[in-house]
Structures are given as C-alpha cells and as structure tokens.
Amino acid sequence: MNKVLNNAYEAIKGIxxxxxxxxxxxxxxxxxxxxxxxxxxxNIKGLICISNNCGVDDFGLGFLLxxxxxxxxxxxxxxxxxxxxxxxxxxxxxxxxxxxGSLAEKIRAGGAGIPAFYVPAGYGTEVGxxxxxxxxxxxxxxxxxxxxxxxxxVKAWKGDTHGNLIYxxxxxxxxxxxxxxxxxxxxxxxxxxxxxELDPNCIHTPGIFVQRIFQGVNYEKRIEKxxxxx
Amino acid sequence: MxxxxxxxxxxxxxxxxxxxxxxxGIGIPTLVANYVPEGxxxxxxxxxxxxxxxxxxxxxxxxxxxxxxxxxxxxYMPGASFFDSATSFAMIRGGHVDITVLGAFEVSExxxxxxxxxxxxxxxxxxxAMDLVASAKNIIVAMQHTNKxxxxxxxxxxxxxxxxxxxxxxxxxxxxxxxxxxxxxxxLERAPGVSIEDIxxxxxxxxxxxxxxxxxxx
Numbered sequence: 003m004n005k006v007l008n009n010a011y012e013a014i015k016g017i018x019x020x021x022x023x024x025x026x027x028x029x030x031x032x033x034x035x036x037x038x039x040x041x042x043x044x045n046i047k048g049l050i051c052i053s054n055n056c057g058v059d060d061f062g063l064g065f066l067l068x069x070x071x072x073x074x075x076x077x078x079x080x081x082x083x084x085x086x087x088x089x090x091x092x093x094x095x096x097x098x099x100x101x102x103g104s105l106a107e108k109i110r111a112g113g114a115g116i117p118a119f120y121v122p123a124g125y126g127t128e129v130g131x132x133x134x135x136x137x138x139x140x141x142x143x144x145x146x147x148x149x150x151x152x153x154x155x156v157k158a159w160k161g162d163t164h165g166n167l168i169y170x171x172x173x174x175x176x177x178x179x180x181x182x183x184x185x186x187x188x189x190x191x192x193x194x195x196x197x198x199e200l201d202p203n204c205i206h207t208p209g210i211f212v213q214r215i216f217q218g219v220n221y222e223k224r225i226e227k228x229x230x231x232x
Numbered sequence: 233m234x235x236x237x238x239x240x241x242x243x244x245x246x247x248x249x250x251x252x253x254x255x256x257g258i259g260i261p262t263l264v265a266n267y268v269p270e271g272x273x274x275x276x277x278x279x280x281x282x283x284x285x286x287x288x289x290x291x292x293x294x295x296x297x298x299x300x301x302x303x304x305x306x307x308y309m310p311g312a313s314f315f316d317s318a319t320s321f322a323m324i325r326g327g328h329v330d331i332t333v334l335g336a337f338e339v340s341e342x343x344x345x346x347x348x349x350x351x352x353x354x355x356x357x358x359x360x361a362m363d364l365v366a367s368a369k370n371i372i373v374a375m376q377h378t379n380k381x382x383x384x385x386x387x388x389x390x391x392x393x394x395x396x397x398x399x400x401x402x403x404x405x406x407x408x409x410x411x412x413x414x415x416x417x418x419x420l421e422r423a424p425g426v427s428i429e430d431i432x433x434x435x436x437x438x439x440x441x442x443x444x445x446x447x448x449x450x
Contacts, residue, residue, distance in 0.1 A: 028280045028317070029303040031296065054317070081356030090355070099355070102279065103321025103363030110318040121325060122366035126344075126397035129362060159297075171314055172281045173297040178316035206316070223296035229304035231288040 005165050005209075006194070007216045010040035013188045017041065017153055020048040020073070024109065024149075024180040025063060026156040028054050029082075029226045032173030033062045034157040034190050036218040042066055052076045052109070052149055054102065054176050056086050061224050070094065076149070078102035082226065101129060104146050106179060112148035113182025113211070120145055154184025157218075158207070161191035162198070165212030166205045174206060181211040190218040233425045234406040235448070240374050242267040243404050243448055244333055247372060248274050255279065255324070255364060257334035258302045260374040264333055275311075277329055279360040281320045284312025301360065321360070325367040332368035334361065336375045336400075338390045341416040341437035343400040345373065346392035358395065365396030377405035377434045384436035386410075386417055407431050409448065416440050421448045 007013050014037060017023065027033030038057075042065035049072050056075050057063035066072050067085050074096040080086050089095035100108070101123040111119055120143035124130050134145040156177040159170035167189055169177060181187045189207075194217035235243065241263035248254065248268055255277045256262050268274055276285040278300040285300060286307035293307060300306045308314075323329055338346040345365055348358040365371060378384055386403070403410045408431050409421040416438030422431055424447045432439055 029299065031280070031299045031303070077357060079357035079359040087354050097355075099357045101358055101362035101366075102317065102360040103325060103367075106317035106321050121363075123325070123363040123396075125366065127362060127394045129358070169314075169316075171295065171298040171308070172278070172300075174314055174316045175281050176317050179318050225294070225296050225305060226299075226303045227305070228294065229288045229306075230294065231290060 003164070005213060005215050006163050007214055009216055010036040010190065010218070013037060013190070013214050013216050014040050014044070016186065017046055019046055020050075021152040022050040022052065024151040024154040024184060025051060025053040026175065026177030026180045027062070028172070028175035030057065030062050030224050032157050032169065032175050032177055033057070034155045034188070035062070035221055036190050037155045037188060038062060038065060041071070042069055047071050048073045050074045050076070052151060054078050054105065056080050056083055058082050058226065059085050061222075067095075074098065076100065076105070078105050099129070106176060108146055108149040109176065109183045110179040112150040113179060116148055118145055118147045150183050150185065152185055154180040154187045156181045156187065156189050156207075158189055158191045160193045160195065160200060161189055161215050162195050162200050162209070163215070164197040165189060165209030165215050166197075166200055167191065167207035167212065168200060168204055169206050178207050181207045186213045187211055188213070189215045191215065192218060192221060233423065235423045236406070238263055238266075239450055240404050240406060242450060243409060244372055244374055245269060247331060247402075248272055250274075252330040253277055253283065253323075253328065255329050255332045255368070257332075257361070259335045261333035261335060262302075277323065278306070279320050279324065279364070281315050281317060282306075282308060282312065284309040321363050324360070324363055327367065327369050329368060331370045331372065332364050333372045333374055334364065336373045336385070337392050338385050338387055339373055339375070339400050339403055339412070340387050340390045341412070343398045343412040344390050345395045345400050346390040347395045349393045351393070361395050365399045371400050372402045372404060373400050375403065375405055377407040377431075384434055387436045388438070407434055413440065418442070419445050421446055423448055424450070
C-alpha cells in the first residue's frame with residue numbers, strides 16, 4: 003500500500019475536464035490550498051464543484067473561477083465573491099444552492115451508501131421545487147438525493163501514511179464527509195507522519211476513505227473576517 | 233421609545249435558561265450573547281462545527297482554523313467541542329439545540345419567514361438558515377417592525393422568497409414582543425412608551441390583543 007505522494011502536482015493526476023470534484027472547507031477555513039492552486043495551473047475545464055462556498059476573488063476556489071474552470075457550483079452560500087456574481091449574471095456559470103445541513107448530509111449519505119433521505123429543510127420554499135415531499139410525524143419533508151464525486155479534495159491538520167486524518171478546530175467542517183464521498187479522495191495535510199504515530203482514539207477520518215495523501219507546503223490560511231475583541 | 237438593537241437582544245436573552253444550547257444568527261442575534269442573565273450558563277452552537285463558542289480573540293490568540301458561522305475569528309470555552317458539518321446539522325435537525333435566534337426580512341402571521349433572498353438583488357445563498365428554521369424547537373426572530381419606508385414587516389403573507397414555513401414561535405421587534413399563534417400575532421409586551429395603537433398601525437398581519445399589554449421592563 004502506498005498512498006503517499008510528494009505534492010499536489012502528483013496528487014491531481016487523473017482529474018479531467020467535466021468531472022465532479024468536492025472541495026472541503028467552510029469559507030476559507032480548512033480549504034485544500036495546495037490542490038486548488040495546482041488545479042489553477044492546469045487547463046482542466048468544465049468542473050462541477052461541490053463546496054459549501056466558492057472562495058473569494060483572489061483566494062481558494064476564486065482562482066478556478068477566475069480561470070473559468072468551473073461550469074457549475076453546488077453550494078449553500080456564495081456571497082463574498084464579485085467574479086462569481088459576474089459569471090452567474092452572464093450565464094457563464096450554473097449554481098445550485100442547497101441548505102447547508104442538507105448539503106452536508108447529501109455528502110455524508112453519498113459516502114455512506116444511502117441513495118436518498120428525507121429532511122424538513124427547504125419544504126415550502128424554492129428549494130423544494132421539483133422534489134418529492136412526504137409527511138412524517140405530522141411534518142412535511144423533502145427527498146434529498148446523495149452526492150458523490152469523481153474526486154474529493156480535503157485538507158487536514160495531521161495525517162499518516164495510511165490516510166488517517168485529524169482536523170484542527172473548525173477546519174473539519176465539510177472535509178470529514180467529503181473524504182467519504184469521493185471515488186478517489188486526495189488529502190493534503192500540514193503534517194504527514196508514519197502510520198502508528200497518530201493516536202487511533204483521535205482519528206476523525208479513518209484511512210479507508212483516503213486514496214492519496216501528501217504534505218502540503220506554504221499554507222497561507224487566509225482569514226476572511228478578522229474580528230478581535232475590543 | 234422603540235427598542236434599539238441592544239435592547240432587542242436584551243429582551244431575547246430573558247428566554248435563556250441554564251444549560252441551554254443556543255444558536256445565534258448574524259446581526260442582532262449575536263448581541264444576545266452579551267446579555268446572558270447572571271447565574272445562567274448557556275453553550276453557544278456555531279453551525280460550522282463548534283459547541284462552546286467564546287469571545288472574539290485577541291491579536292495573540294487569533295487562529296485561522298477557528299471561526300464562527302459568520303466566518304469571523306472566535307475562541308472556544310472550556311468544555312467546547314469541534315465536529316464536522318453533518319454532525320453539526322444533526323444537532324439542529326435532531327432537535328438538540330434548545331433555542332435559535334435569527335433575523336428576518338419578513339414574518340407572516342402563520343409563522344412563515346423570509347430572510348435569505350431579495351429578488352433583483354444578487355443571490356448569496358441560504359447557508360444554514362433553512363435547516364435552522366425547519367428543525368429548531370424554539371425559534372425567536374429579532375427584527376425591526378417596519379422597513380425604512382415605514383411599511384410593516386409583520387404580514388398576512390410574506391412577499392419575499394421563503395426560508396421556511398410555519399416555524400417562527402416568537403418575535404421581538406423594536407416595538408413589541410409577540411407570539412405566533414394559530415390566529416395570528418399575539419401581542420405580549422410593548423416597548424416602553426409605545427402604544428397599542430402604534431403597534432397596530434405598524435402590523436399588517438392579524439394582531440391579537442387580549443387584556444392588558446404590559447410595557448417591557450429592561
């Protein structure tokens with residue numbers, strides 16, 4: 003078993019035009035910076051990206067937007083990005099907006115082999131248009147289908163050579179579920195250690211979900227809204 | 233005198249009970265954390281994956297890997313926990329969060345809420361708002377009673393795209409505290425110096441007035 007690669011350049015091998023790719027992170031927190039940067043250097047186009055947000059104009063998935071590499075975004079919140087708005091208004095970009103919890107659960111279900119499930123979020127709103135609905139315990143629910151991807155790209159704090167991952171603080175967010183939902187999952191980590199060095203009691207994502215892992219470099223970890231106590 | 237934003241937050245904070253797990257939305261709801269009554273300990277939930285959210289950090293303690301649902305840098309309290317987004321929304325959807333406070337553009341007398349999209353303005357997305365309103369056990373809306381043009385935001389029917397239907401339980405506006413009932417907005421309290429007539433005039437939806445309506449004591 004060798005899951006370990008040297009860098010993002012090696013890790014993205016096989017990602018092609020028009021594939022569906024998941025990217026972990028919430029805002030700019032816990033995003034796979036190295037892999038996104040590497041993809042932005044390629045000519046890969048027509049990507050369907052599943053990510054809670056779409057970065058900002060000059061960071062994160064904003065790089066792929068700027069290069070027009072993204073055909074469609076599946077997200078819950080896409081504010082904070084002027085180029086996104088421009089492409090959307092010009093019809094250059096498709097967007098599917100989903101409630102954040104439904105998006106998270108669709109990804110979890112995809113990884114867990116559950117094809118669809120019912121949730122109350124979005125019933126009676128435009129999110130429910132065209133979706134099956136059903137009453138349970140006196141309350142209406144929408145049928146939501148699972149999401150999977152050709153590739154899932156996640157970012158962890160620590161990882162080992164078996165692909166076990168540990169996230170730091172709120173940088174876990176969508177990474178843990180996305181790791182489960184990729185046909186091939188690429189994990190980039192701040193620190194890669196030999197198998198056996200991480201405490202098995204503290205693993206967030208078991209290595210079975212991860213096919214490729216590498217230690218990233220030069221993490222900028224940009225802060226979107228620096229807020230300090232007065 | 234109509235309540236200011238901090239006073240609205242202060243009135244909502246009276247609803248908090250010891251041991252409550254609380255989700256506060258962006259804007260006025262965030263201010264509720266500043267008015268937690270003495271002797272009461274609540275745990276703040278941030279839907280990006282944190283229970284036990286603390287104050288904003290100092291320059292020394294700021295950490296890019298530690299943010300709240302509004303993407304602001306935060307800290308965590310002793311006893312905090314971190315988790316993924318699916319677990320976080322299981323807490324919401326499963327009814328484990330005791331109280332949710334959020335803002336709104338409009339609320340209808342049936343408890344429908346519109347808070348995420350204004351036609352003609354650019355779409356940003358609903359984030360976690362639809363999950364929260366569809367599942368939270370107790371939803372309190374903090375809002376202004378009227379818009380800048382003086383038009384009521386408490387309506388018979390919402391005019392803007394909905395975030396959720398039949399879900400709001402209580403509203404604290406700058407003018408009044410109201411409960412959403414089967415028959416409409418039931419007036420519970422009024423802001424100091426604001427008359428019932430003032431509130432009637434500012435409410436397009438059905439307003440139920442029964443007995444004496446006390447002034448809010450701040």
